[in-house]
Each structure stands twice: as structure tokens, then as C-alpha cells.
Amino acid sequence: MCEPCTPTPVRADHDGLAPSPFREILIASLSLPPFVGVIEGWEFPWIKPSVSTGPMSESELVREQGGWVFAGSISNSILGFAFWALAAHLFTSSAVGITGSLVNLSSLATSIGILGLDNGLVRFIARVDRPRALMWQVLLVGGGLSSVMGIVLSTVILRVSNAAAAQEFAVLVVLSVALTTSQTCFQITDGSILAARKSEYLAYRAVAYGLAKIALLFTVAAAGVVGLLGSYTLPLLAITVVSLFLMWRVWPARKENGIPTRLRDLSSLSFGNWIHGFTYSLPSRLGPSIMLIFVGPSPVAYFFIALQLAEVLNYIPESVSKSLFAHGSLRDRLPTSLASSMRSLLAVIMVPMVALGVLLAYIGMTIVGGTSYGAHGLALQLFLLATLPKAGIQLYKAQFNVDRRPLALILMGSTLGLSTVAFLVIALVRGVDPDWLPTAWILGGILALAIGWWLSRHRLPIEPEGRAAASE
Numbered sequence: 199m200c201e202p203c204t205p206t207p208v209r210a211d212h213d214g215l216a217p218s219p220f221r222e223i224l225i226a227s228l229s230l231p232p233f234v235g236v237i238e239g240w241e242f243p244w245i246k247p248s249v250s251t252g253p254m255s256e257s258e259l260v261r262e263q264g265g266w267v268f269a270g271s272i273s274n275s276i277l278g279f280a281f282w283a284l285a286a287h288l289f290t291s292s293a294v295g296i297t298g299s300l301v302n303l304s305s306l307a308t309s310i311g312i313l314g315l316d317n318g319l320v321r322f323i324a325r326v327d328r329p330r331a332l333m334w335q336v337l338l339v340g341g342g343l344s345s346v347m348g349i350v351l352s353t354v355i356l357r358v359s360n361a362a363a364a365q366e367f368a369v370l371v372v373l374s375v376a377l378t379t380s381q382t383c384f385q386i387t388d389g390s391i392l393a394a395r396k397s398e399y400l401a402y403r404a405v406a407y408g409l410a411k412i413a414l415l416f417t418v419a420a421a422g423v424v425g426l427l428g429s430y431t432l433p434l435l436a437i438t439v440v441s442l443f444l445m446w447r448v449w450p451a452r453k454e455n456g457i458p459t460r461l462r463d464l465s466s467l468s469f470g471n472w473i474h475g476f477t478y479s480l481p482s483r484l485g486p487s488i489m490l491i492f493v494g495p496s497p498v499a500y501f502f503i504a505l506q507l508a509e510v511l512n513y514i515p516e517s518v519s520k521s522l523f524a525h526g527s528l529r530d531r532l533p534t535s536l537a538s539s540m541r542s543l544l545a546v547i548m549v550p551m552v553a554l555g556v557l558l559a560y561i562g563m564t565i566v567g568g569t570s571y572g573a574h575g576l577a578l579q580l581f582l583l584a585t586l587p588k589a590g591i592q593l594y595k596a597q598f599n600v601d602r603r604p605l606a607l608i609l610m611g612s613t614l615g616l617s618t619v620a621f622l623v624i625a626l627v628r629g630v631d632p633d634w635l636p637t638a639w640i641l642g643g644i645l646a647l648a649i650g651w652w653l654s655r656h657r658l659p660i661e662p663e664g665r666a667a668a669s670e
Contacts, residue, residue: 260540264521267392270400271513277408279566282506284415285426286499286567293423295495298502299359299486300352300370300427304378306476306483307351311344312382314471316389317599321527323393325457329449333390337442340382348378359490369424377431380438387441392524396448407437470604474595474611481618481639482509488622489632497632500574503567504636508581511551515544515589519596526600537597544589555582580636587643588614594650606653613649618642 285294315336323329352374356367391399410433418425482505489498518540526532555562559579564572591614598606621638 260518260521260525260536264397264518266397266401267520268514268517270397270402270404271517272510273401274404274408275510275513277405277412278506279510281408281412281415281430282503283566284412286503286571288415289422289426291499291570292495293426295486295490295498295502296370296423297426297430298506299355299490299495299498300374301377301430302483302486302502303351303355304348304374304381306479307347307374307378308344308381308385309472309475309479309483311342311347311378312340312385312472312475313343314469314473314475315340316386317471317475317523319386319389320393320524321599321602323390323449327453327458329453330446333386333445333449337383337386340386341379344382345375345379348375355487355490359487366422366424370427373424373427373431376435377427380431380434383438384434384441387438387445390445390448392520393527395524397521399444403437403441407433410437470607471599474607476611477608477615478611480615481622481642484619485622485635488619488626489635492626493632500563500567500571501577501632501635503571504563504574504577504581507562507566507578508555508585511548511555511582511585512588514547514551515585515592518544519592522593522596523599526596532597532600537593541590541593544593548586548589552582552586555579574633576633577636580634581639584636584639584643587640587647590647591643591650594647594654597654603653603657605658606650609658610646610650610653614642614646617645 282294282298285297289297319333319336323332326332349371352371356370388400391397411429414429414433415426418429421428486498486502486505489501522532522537522540556579559582560572560575563575563578591610594610595607598604598610618638618641621641622635625635625638
């Protein structure tokens with residue numbers, strides 16, 4: 199892939215270090231010259247690029263970085279499918295159900311413990327005078343709190359469900375805590391990469407992690423649920439450590455013209471993202487664990503696989519939203535024309551893919567887990583339909599972040615998470631067939647999308663006027 203030929207000045211950093219290639223690229227990206235050679239028409243990595251001598255538009259910049267984010271997400275998803283498909287064949291449905299519940303529970307612990315600081319990092323790290331110091335503060339706070347939450351949640355669920363044998367209990371808790379801490383640090387370094395416009399690293403890391411956990415899976419096939427959770431956790435832990443050293447080189451110790459920003463300066467926006475992320479993730483993270491208590495591990499296995507298969511489509515709007523947020527944070531504004539362009543792009547991509555997925559749902563479930571999983575294709579069809587309202591919600595999330603509206607984030611995320619969990623619990627209490635339970639995701643998504651649409655056009659009485667411009 200050709201890189202844009204952008205001339206950059208050679209100068210020493212404020213701390214006296216010689217300029218690195220990344221620092222030159224970052225400086226160039228923050229102030230584009232009137233006419234440069236750029237790659238045009240590259241929305242996603244598989245589209246052949248063409249070279250233009252004109253300036254790259256905001257929409258093209260967002261699509262380019264969003265394309266790399268999506269490449270990372272789709273790589274993670276495809277290799278994740280391979281991992282869980284192999285797990286479904288190599289391990290019992292009980293082991294898959296328990297591991298799936300603990301994996302999602304670890305993600306929930308990450309959402310709680312990270313305090314939304316990863317999003318605050320994206321919004322502010324490019325503007326502060328000491329980017330590295332800010333990143334390490336976020337890592338220490340988020341990683342520490344997430345570890346505590348991982349211990350508490352995994353212990354409670356394993357005790358209440360009685361799903362794990364006594365000799366496996368302690369090992370599963372330790373692995374769950376390691377997974378939670380690694381996911382938190384991984385997510386924070388994701389924010390640093392996005393803010394630096396080095397999203398290609400996301401794709402490289404996703405491929406490395408996916409291949410490593412699949413390779414390890416074959417060596418622990420006889421170790422049961424402990425081996426399955428270990429093969430998911432240990433590669434992530436190793437890659438996270440490598441990522442921390444990478445981030446040391448991506449951001450300088452000091453940055454010229456940066457503003458002094460302390461960790462508490464991120465608190466308002468980070469708190470809004472924390473509550474939003476926590477409530478937004480409740481259905482997918484807590485849902486399998488709730489089902490484990492009500493219906494046992496085998497139905498959870500089918501439900502969990504369907505949820506994972508549908509997640510691939512959620513990666514598309516999430517990738518666009520992250521790129522849009524990072525771009526708007528650098529510009530300190532999010533034009534309505536740019537948001538509208540991304541909304542149209544998502545509609546063109548998502549609607550045909552959901553329709554195709556619904557038609558092939560039974561085949562997809564059979565390929566992943568065999569005929570016993572294929573009989574539960576209805577769950578996958580419903581999860582796929584639920585991705586449509588969530589696509590709109592992701593775009594509203596980017597808008598509210600750039601506009602610095604934490605209360606709007608909280609209200610929209612809480613509506614989605616709490617209403618979905620409420621619909622799920624009601625269905626479980628009433629004894630609804632597990633294949634119909636994803637309907638809760640559809641109802642919760644539609645309700646939250648309506649709230650997001652209303653909030654995008656109205657400010658809450660206690661919200662101040664935003665600094666970000668809403669128009670060209």
C-alpha cells in the first residue's frame with residue numbers, strides 16, 4: 199500500500215530527542231498542506247487505491263482510518279469464529295458454555311473498571327504536553343480497578359451457578375482476572391493507536407492474537423474448560439505486553455504546544471463513556487451468565503455462538519464510529535455533512551449484509567458447531583436484525599463524544615443496556631424458548647436509537663453548549 203507523499207519538517211522535539219518517522223507523520227496529519235499527494239477512494243483495504251494530487255477530504259480520512267479499524271475487527275472476528283468453531287468440536291458444550299460466560303463476564307469487568315478513560319484518552323492525548331505520562335496513568339487506574347472487578351464477578355458467577363468443579367474453581371478465577379486486566383490494557387492501547395492515526399497496528403495485533411490462540415487451542419484440548427479459557431487468555435496477555443512497549447514509541451514524552459492535562463481533567467467525558475460502556479455492554483456481557491443460572495450451560499453455548507457470529511456486523515459501524523470520533527477529536531468538531539455521509543455509507547453496507555446473513559443463518563450455525571448448533575439458527579437471525587439499530591447508536595456515540603455531551607452518552611447507553619436486560623430477564627422468567635431471547639436485543643436497540651435521535655436534536659436542560667461545531 200502506498201503512503202501519501204507528505205513533506206514534513208525535520209526538527210528536534212521539546213525533550214531534545216531526534217524526530218522519529220511517526221512524529222513527522224503525526225505533525226503532518228494535524229495540519230494538511232493545500233496540495234499533497236494522497237491515496238483517494240480507499241474506503242476499505244480491499245478496494246484498489248488511486249493517487250490524487252489534491253488534498254484528502256475529511257470523509258476520506260475517516261474512511262481510511264475506519265478501514266484499518268474494520269480490517270482489525272474483521273480479522274479478530276474471522277479468527278474468533280475459527281477459534282470457537284474448533285472449540286465447539288474439541289470441547290464439550292458445557293466447557294464452551296462456561297468459558298463463553300467467563301469471557302463475556304471479563305469484558306463486563308473491563309467495561310466497569312476502565313471508567314471510560316480509553317475514550318477520554320482518544321479525545322485529549324493529542325493535545326496534552328505529556329502524552330506518555332497520561333497514558334500510563336490511565337493504564338494504572340483502569341488496569342487496577344478492572345482486576346478487582348474480574349475477581350469479584352468471576353467468583354460470584356462460578357459460586358452461584360455451581361458450573362465449575364472444585365479443583366477448577368481457583369484456576370478459572372485467576373485466568374478470568376488475567377483476561378480482564380489484559381483486555382483493559384489492550385483497550386487503552388487501542389485508544390492511543392486511534393488517536394495517533396496508526397490504525398494499521400490494530401489489524402496487525404488482531405491477526406497475531408487470533409492465530410496465537412488458535413494454535414494454543416490444539417495443545418490444550420485434553421485440559422477441559424481450564425485449557426479452553428487458558429488458550430483464550432494467555433496469547434492476549436503476551437500481545438498486551440508487547441503493545442505497551444509499542445505505545446512507548448508511538449507517543450513522545452513531551453509535546454510542543456501541548457496543554458497541561460491531568461487525569462482528573464478527563465473525568466467528565468470519561469465518566470459519561472464509562473456509564474455508557476458499562477450499560478451498553480450489559481446485554482452481551484451479562485446475558486450468557488444470566489442464562490447460565492436459568493437454563494444451564496448447553497443452551498448458553500448455542501446462544502453464545504450465535505451472539506459471536508452476529509458481532510462481525512457490529513464491528514462495521516463500530517469501526518466507522520471510532521474513526522469518526524478520533525477525527526472529530528483532532529479537529530475539535532464534527533460537521534453534520536460528514537456524519538450524514540457516514541450514515542449513508544453504513545446503510546448501504548449493513549442492510550444487504552443483514553439480509554444475506556438472515557438467509558444463511560442456519561448454514562452458518564451448522565458450519566461453526568455442527569447440526570446441533572444449526573438447529574438454533576433462529577437465534578442468529580434475530581441477533582443479526584439487532585445490529586441495524588446498533589449501527590445508528592454507534593454514530594450518535596461519536597457525535598456526543600466530540601460534542602462533549604457525557605449526559606447524552608449515559609442516557610442513550612443506559613436505555614439500550616437496561617431495557618435489553620429487562621426484556622431478557624422477563625423472557626427467561628416466563629420460560630420463553632432460548633432461541634427467541636435475542637428479541638430483547640432488537641427491542642432494546644430500537645428504543646435506544648429513538649433516544650439517540652431525539653438527543654441529537656435537543657440538549658438536556660443541564661447540558662452546557664458544546665464547543666464542537668455542528669455545521670460546516
